[in-house]
Structure formats: structure tokens, C-alpha cells
Amino acid sequence: MLPASVPLSVTDETVELGVQLLERLEHEELSLAEAVDRLETVTTVPTTTRTILDEAEKRGVIRREDGLIRPTAGRFLRFESEVVTKEGEFTCKRCGASLSTGYFMRLEAGDHGPFGSSCIRKVTGRE
Structure with missing residues (x-):
């Protein structure tokens, strides 16, 4: 996460939102198509989707292997508060x-x- 003092562009905000979405998924694994389906709620721009996936992998939020996405964080959303x-x-x-x-x-x-x-x-x- 970037410090609050660093202004974000719309794309940076979108990437951050997408990474955080992937971080909070309750799936053991998803196909790439299923992950893109989730990310399309954040962006429909293919290059931004790729950037989100790359950034999430770089941060250790997901692992990608053989067309599968595996979230690693295990931080699920609490429905009552989140x-x-x-x-x-x-x-x-x-x-x-x-x-x-x-x-x-x-x-x-x-x-x-x-x-x-x-x-x-x-x-x-x-x-």
C-alpha cells in the first residue's frame, strides 16, 4: 500500500482496488477467466487487469500457475463489518x-x- 501522502492516479487507485479484491477472495483457486470475471467489477481495460494480476503476484497476494489463480492471503471479508x-x-x-x-x-x-x-x-x- 502506498503512503497516504502519495497521490494516486485513477489507474493506480484501480490497481490498488483490484489487488485488495484479490486479497480478500474466499476461493482456494480460480481459473484465470473466473479471476478476470471478478476483476471486471473494477476495470474492463485488459492492460489494467494484467497490471492488477502482475501486482498481486508481485506482492504475494496470489500465485499463478497453469492458468489458475491461487489467493494466498486468507483474509476474508466479514459480512457484518466489511x-x-x-x-x-x-x-x-x-x-x-x-x-x-x-x-x-x-x-x-x-x-x-x-x-x-x-x-x-x-x-x-x-x-
Whole structure:
């Protein structure tokens, strides 16, 4: 993580958010396609996705081998305190559905969401 005094560009913030998302997944392993599916909630830019994967591997957050991604951190999100709900009019970042209740992941890089109830479980690895 960068010191608070260092300004981040949008891409740097996106990379940091993506790395933190990978760090908090509850999967023993994912295919590269499944990992990209999760990262598409952060960015749809292929070069940024590659940068996130490279940075996560460099930091030891994931291991990549034979097309598989293995998270190493084991720091799962606690749904009561690190996944919060907000009422309003939202669009799910993963599936595009309209939502009246949005689920947001509280990461150090900022809140990530909104997601619907099934998509938050899919993104975090609880389903």
C-alpha cells in the first residue's frame, strides 16, 4: 500500500482496488477467466487487469500457475463489518441488474460496489 501522502492516479487507485479484491477472495483457486470475471467489477481495460494480476503476484497476494489463480492471503471479508448494505437506486457492478439494496465491500482502497445479494456472494467467493 502506498503512503497516504502519495497521490494516486485513477489507474493506480484501480490497481490498488483490484489487488485488495484479490486479497480478500474466499476461493482456494480460480481459473484465470473466473479471476478476470471478478476483476471486471473494477476495470474492463485488459492492460489494467494484467497490471492488477502482475501486482498481486508481485506482492504475494496470489500465485499463478497453469492458468489458475491461487489467493494466498486468507483474509476474508466479514459480512457484518466489511460488507455493508445501502438503500437507494443502484446498478449491480457485476450483472447490471437494478437494485434497491446495494452491497458494498469495504476495502482499504475504498468501498467497492454496489452488488446484488447473489453477485456479492459470487464476487467474494462465498458461492
